[in-house]
Amino acid sequence: MGLEWMVLALIGYMVVAALIAVEASDLLSSVIALGAAGFGLSIINLLLGAPDLALTQVVVEIISVVLLVRVVLTRRDTSVQTHRGALRTAVVMLGGGLILAAAFFAFGGLTGGAGPEAVPPFGQPVLVHKAGDPVPPGAAAAYVEGAVKQTGSANAVMAIVLDYRGYDTMGEAAIIFIAIMGVYTILRRVGRSKPHAPPGKEQTP
Amino acid sequence: MGITIYLLTFLLLLVAVYGIVAKKNIVKIIVSLAILDYALNLLLVLVGYRTGGKAPILSPGQSTEQFVSSAVDPLPQAMVLTSIVIGLSIMALMVAMALRLHEKYGTFDMEHIRRLKG
Amino acid sequence: MSERRTGMTSIVMNTTKLVTGLIAVFGIYIALTGHISPGGGFAGGVILAAAGVLVVLAFGGKFSQRLVTESHTHVWDAAGAAGFLVVGLCGYFTGGFFMNFVPLGKVHKLFSGGMIPLSNLAILVKVGAGLLGAFLALSAFRPTSGPLHKPDMES
Incomplete structure (x- = not known):
């Protein structure tokens, strides 16, 4: 029970950090x-039994903060505090939040995940299957049972990422590849004259 | 208790959406998108948690039955693991776009950029 | 930051010299033992890229241009992606796409897990080189002579 309170406090800390990040008057x-919110997320991952994610999240957080500081440090901007119709967006967001919360309660939040379409309650994932449950245990149970025997990997997460769902991972690697190519393409100097290029070619815009 | 945790995660998500909708500064929008990423990852990891669960890694000398009865759900973690790194590369892409826009217009303000366009 | 031609102070530079190799080795270790302990290719690749980012930040862009340039990271990025695809294709020729084609070995040993260490290695190269290349491109970016259009700040 202590762990749940700790997770709750850390999510609250993340919400506060996110509010500061959105509302701060300085970039x-x-x-x-x-960065503070990201480190909080890393600790939550560690508490929730996901050391892989905690490890990745810490380093990703450091690099992304370095990237963003690289942007904002040398570029002073006076237009931070301008809003687009702040009151209207606040009302819209409040309505959206109420609808989301209502939908969440409707989808088995209070009934403890009774229906087959319900989000499972906290602490009882789909993996945990009791006799007479309407929800089948799903693929995760088979993955956990077979990971060691079928793939020889002690780490079930790696077994899923690279063996059971290797095709998926290839698509995700392609996304990373395309995003990095996009960075190169956007930052490339356009109109850079090549010395050995024929003179007629580079005039086209 | 569990409901409170889920609702706070939704609140985090809504803070991020508010930042995307209401702010006009490009850096603020990038920061809000990163927070949205965090909230979604957190929601997936929370759904996979089992009370008293351990990390889904077989320790030496542990039998398979013990492992199955104590491991948390590894499937959401596998999804989130790639999603974190994709989030970083997408952030690099957005930062590159913001640098280009700042070079061209001299400001991060969306209003100025849009006004100059039309 | 990397704007300065000479890099940071000598304290930072000497600490970086000591630490960078250890960080890089730690990244490779994390990736290679991804199947028996927490970690894996994604985490290891990001740590490897962080080592490169540390060098670029501490020594400045001029110095790091001599060690690694964007064209190097292009090549390694593509090589990692191609290596991952080759692992998948090897599985294809022995059964199905991304099927295991290496003996499984004994659990908790380094040489176990079939094709998972191979895939981890490819992902390590791919993610590390890709993110480092993106950071190099971003840190080498210099705006051309002022904004092309002046925003009207009065209105």
Whole structure:
């Protein structure tokens, strides 16, 4: 039970850090608050039994904060505090939040995950299958049972990422590849004249 | 108790959406998108948690029955693991776009950029 | 930051010299033992990229240009992606796409897990080189002479 309170407090800390990041009047403070939220997420991952994610999240957080600081440090901007119709967006967001919360309660939040379409309650994932449950245990149970025997990997997460769902991972690697190519393409100097290029070619815009 | 945790995660998500909708500064929008990423990852990891569960890694000398009865759900973690790194590369892409826009217009303000366009 | 030609102070530079190799080795270790302990290719690749980012930040862009350039990271990025695809294709020729084609071995040993260490290695190269290349491109970016259009700040 202590762990749940700790997770709750850390999510609250993340919400506060996110609010500061969104509302801060200085871009550098905003970026640093984002880093605080990310480290909170890393600790939550560690508490929830996901050390792989905690490890990845810490380093990703450091690199993304460095990237964003690289942007905001040398570029002063006076237009941080401008909003687009702040009251209207706040009302819209409040309505959206109420609808989301209502939908969440409707989908088995209070009934303890009774229906087959319900989100499972906290602490009882789909993996846990009791006799007489309407929800079948799903693929995760088979993965956990067969991971060691079928793939020889002690780490079930790696067994899923690279063996059971290797095709999926290839698509995700392709996404990373395309995004990095996009960075190169956007930052490439356009109109850079090549010395050995024929003179007629580079005039086309 | 569990409901409170889920609702706080939804609140985090809504804070991020509010930032995307209401702010006009490009850096703020990038920060909000990163927070949205965090909230979604957190929701997936929370759904896979089992009370008193351990990390889904077989320790030496542990039998398979013990492992199955104590491991948390590894499937959401596998999804989130790639999603984190994809989030970083997408953030690099957005930062590159913001740098280009700042080079061209001299500001991060969406309003100015849009006004100059039309 | 990397704007300065000479990099940071000598304290930072000497600490970086000591630490960078250890960080890089830690990244490779994390990736190679991804199937028996927490970690894997994604985490290891990001740690490897972080080592490169540390060098670029501490020594400045001029110095790091001599060690690694964007064209190097292009090549390694593509090589990692191709290696992952080759692992999948080897499985294809022995059964199905991304099927295991290596003996499984004994659990908790380094040489176990079939094709998972191979895939981890490919992903390590791919993610590390890709993110480091993106950071190099971003840190080498210099705006051309001022904004092309002046925003009207009065209105």
